Amino acid sequence: MTIGSRKLPVSTTMLAGLGGLTLALTAVYGACANEGDDDPDVISGCTLESCMSSCLAGGLPGGHCEGDLCLCDPPLPDADGDADGDGDAEDLPDETPDRTDVREDVVVDVEVADGETTDGEPPDGETTDGDVVEVVEDFVGPEDVGPRCTELAAAWTFNSGASGWTHEAVLAPPSGSFDPWELGTPTTGPEACHGSAATNLCWATGLDAAYPSCQRGALRSPTRNLAPCASSSYTVDLVFWHWYDFAAAAGSLDGALVELSGDDGATWTAIAPAGGWDGAIDMDSGCDGTLYTDGRDGFLRTSGRWVQETIRVPLELRTEESAFRFVFGSDSATQAAGWFVDDVALVVR
Ligand SMILES: [Ca+2]
Ligand SMILES: [Ca+2]
Numbered sequence: 001m002t003i004g005s006r007k008l009p010v011s012t013t014m015l016a017g018l019g020g021l022t023l024a025l026t027a028v029y030g031a032c033a034n035e036g037d038d039d040p041d042v043i044s045g046c047t048l049e050s051c052m053s054s055c056l057a058g059g060l061p062g063g064h065c066e067g068d069l070c071l072c073d074p075p076l077p078d079a080d081g082d083a084d085g086d087g088d089a090e091d092l093p094d095e096t097p098d099r100t101d102v103r104e105d106v107v108v109d110v111e112v113a114d115g116e117t118t119d120g121e122p123p124d125g126e127t128t129d130g131d132v133v134e135v136v137e138d139f140v141g142p143e144d145v146g147p148r149c150t151e152l153a154a155a156w157t158f159n160s161g162a163s164g165w166t167h168e169a170v171l172a173p174p175s176g177s178f179d180p181w182e183l184g185t186p187t188t189g190p191e192a193c194h195g196s197a198a199t200n201l202c203w204a205t206g207l208d209a210a211y212p213s214c215q216r217g218a219l220r221s222p223t224r225n226l227a228p229c230a231s232s233s234y235t236v237d238l239v240f241w242h243w244y245d246f247a248a249a250a251g252s253l254d255g256a257l258v259e260l261s262g263d264d265g266a267t268w269t270a271i272a273p274a275g276g277w278d279g280a281i282d283m284d285s286g287c288d289g290t291l292y293t294d295g296r297d298g299f300l301r302t303s304g305r306w307v308q309e310t311i312r313v314p315l316e317l318r319t320e321e322s323a324f325r326f327v328f329g330s331d332s333a334t335q336a337a338g339w340f341v342d343d344v345a346l347v348v349r
Contacts, residue, residue: 147225149228149234150348157343166220167220176214177212178217188207190243213330235348239311242340246330254335255278258326262316283329
């Protein structure tokens, strides 16, 4: 079927969409940019929290600090290259209205090539030969289709509390204390949380002293619905900052890893960060029960500073019940300052 041309009416909805596009493109350079200002914005003491908040508020999928600069991620084209996020091709009328783009049925003038029709059947009583046929397209909806992937970006600074994060021992013996995680401001290890917030809290396997022996505690995120991101058109990254110092000796390598779940924590899968794991955790046999992380690849030895990691969330784990957790393990021998985690974010592109 060939349609000779399409003359699309310019609706107020479309104009509004174009306006939004212009705004979004301007904001690529920095969510806090003044209108018309293409320079990145300077936020004194830019933090992931302030930057992410600003970018998310600007409708952009995420952002990060480079020094004092807050750089927002660019707006995402949809799977079909659509700029207004409604799932339609960019230059076609909306056929799947969304929550911000509700519209009436659209009248489309279709000039039909000789001998052809727009739908295989000429409209009743009309000839299509050379005529301009007015077709009222029958749109479905609008219906509430739920959140879009790009609305699911999230950031946790923990500066006002646990924000739904929980922690527990994994595969631990029934008695004893095997979960060292606590939220606060460390006086050991890095002696501060990540960033420069006036009140800055973070998670630690010990805020004031080295972690105990035989630990196997997991710090777990709230369950998130990432099902709208279950398309290869999107990338979803778990991004976080951490500082670590794990005791290391031959046959006694404490360590830690990050796992993701797509079934609300029923099963967990370790996913390596972009830079890879440090190596295989290798703990001694002096502890009761199972040391969950023993023998698995993870973070080892010491980071020496706060470092940022990025773990790409695989397609199959972007479900209605996605979660992730930070699992620590120590054996019966030497201990060290431990693991400190802060400024965790889900970045969606
Ligand atoms: Ca913090
Ligand atoms: Ca140890």
